[in-house]
Every structure is written in C-alpha cells, then in structure tokens.
Amino acid sequence: MEEKDGKTVIYACFGGFSNTGITTALASMDAVKEIGLDKVCIGCLGGLPINVKPVYENTDKAKKIITVDGCxxxxxxxxxxxxxxxxxxxxxxxxxxxxxxxxxxxxxxxNHLTDNINEEDVRKAKELIVKAILEE
Structure with a gap:
C-alpha cells in the first residue's frame, strides 16, 4: 500500500440529540487543538454521502482516517x-x-447544551483519539 503524507482525518459523529454525539465533537476538537492542525483535521462527514469533491480530495490525501462515534x-x-x-x-x-x-x-x-456533558468523558474520549492519531 502506498504511504500517504497527508494529515490524519477524524470523522466524528457530532450528533446533537445526545450527550454522546456532542462529546464526540468536543473531544475531537480538543484532540486537534492538542496535536495541531498541521497533523490532524476534522473531516466534513456530511460531504461524503453527497459527493462533495473537496471533501473527497482531502480524504484521499489522508495519512489515516479515524472515526469517532458516540453510540x-x-x-x-x-x-x-x-x-x-x-x-x-x-x-x-x-x-x-x-x-x-x-x-x-x-x-x-x-437545559443548556452542556448540562448533560461530562467533562471526564470528554477527557477520556480525547485521550483515545490522541492515542489513535499518534499510533503508527
């Protein structure tokens, strides 16, 4: 398989109806902040099923793809x-x-958006995402 030199792309659920979906969003953004946009980015999940060309172009160049789902x-x-x-x-x-x-x-x-969000869950999820990014 050809080695790609692009960024790692995270595709996260971001589902806004539940605590798990919002936690995927927050943890993914925290992971990008920690690792840096020069190495990792969050892909546009909604662009895949509707064939948005730039989404495919960026994903085609990805070093690796990580998905983060809440449920x-x-x-x-x-x-x-x-x-x-x-x-x-x-x-x-x-x-x-x-x-x-x-x-x-x-x-x-x-309720406010974050009333059912547990910061410890966000931290644990971020750690898993960071570990997945750094794995070779």
Whole structure:
C-alpha cells in the first residue's frame, strides 16, 4: 500500500440529540487543538454521502482516517466505509469509555447544551483519539 503524507482525518459523529454525539465533537476538537492542525483535521462527514469533491480530495490525501462515534449505531464509521474508505481506528464512546447515552432534552426544559456533558468523558474520549492519531 502506498504511504500517504497527508494529515490524519477524524470523522466524528457530532450528533446533537445526545450527550454522546456532542462529546464526540468536543473531544475531537480538543484532540486537534492538542496535536495541531498541521497533523490532524476534522473531516466534513456530511460531504461524503453527497459527493462533495473537496471533501473527497482531502480524504484521499489522508495519512489515516479515524472515526469517532458516540453510540453503537456508528453513523460516522458506516458513512466513511460507504464512501469507500478504509478506517485505521474506529472509536465508539459507549463501548470504549463506557459512556451512557442520554438525550440532551431529558429533564428540565431549560437545559443548556452542556448540562448533560461530562467533562471526564470528554477527557477520556480525547485521550483515545490522541492515542489513535499518534499510533503508527
């Protein structure tokens, strides 16, 4: 297989209905901040099924692809695989860090976006993502 010299691309769920989806977003962004945009970026998951050319061009150049899903539905992994890409590492937060999925809308109707987000879960998820980026 040809060695690619591009960035690692993270495709994260970003699902806004649950704590797990938002945690994938926050942890992925934290991982990019830690490692640096010169080595890793977050891909546009929505661009894959609608064939957005720049999304494919950047993914084609990727050194490796990591998917980060919040729940067992694994929407990001399935979307990336359906686009024809090989995934170097698939992370699923409910499986890999033992997160419990909850609706962001549970409880008080005046919830804020981060009310059901656990910072410890974000930290654990970020550590898994960083480890996957740094693995050879």
């Amino acid at each position: 067992p539905m694994e929407c990001s992994r399935k979307t990336v695989e359906n686009a024809g890409y090989k995934i170097a590492k698939s992370i699923v937060l409910v499986r890999d860090i033992g997160m419990k999925k909850k609706s962001l809308y549970e409880g008080d109707e005046n």
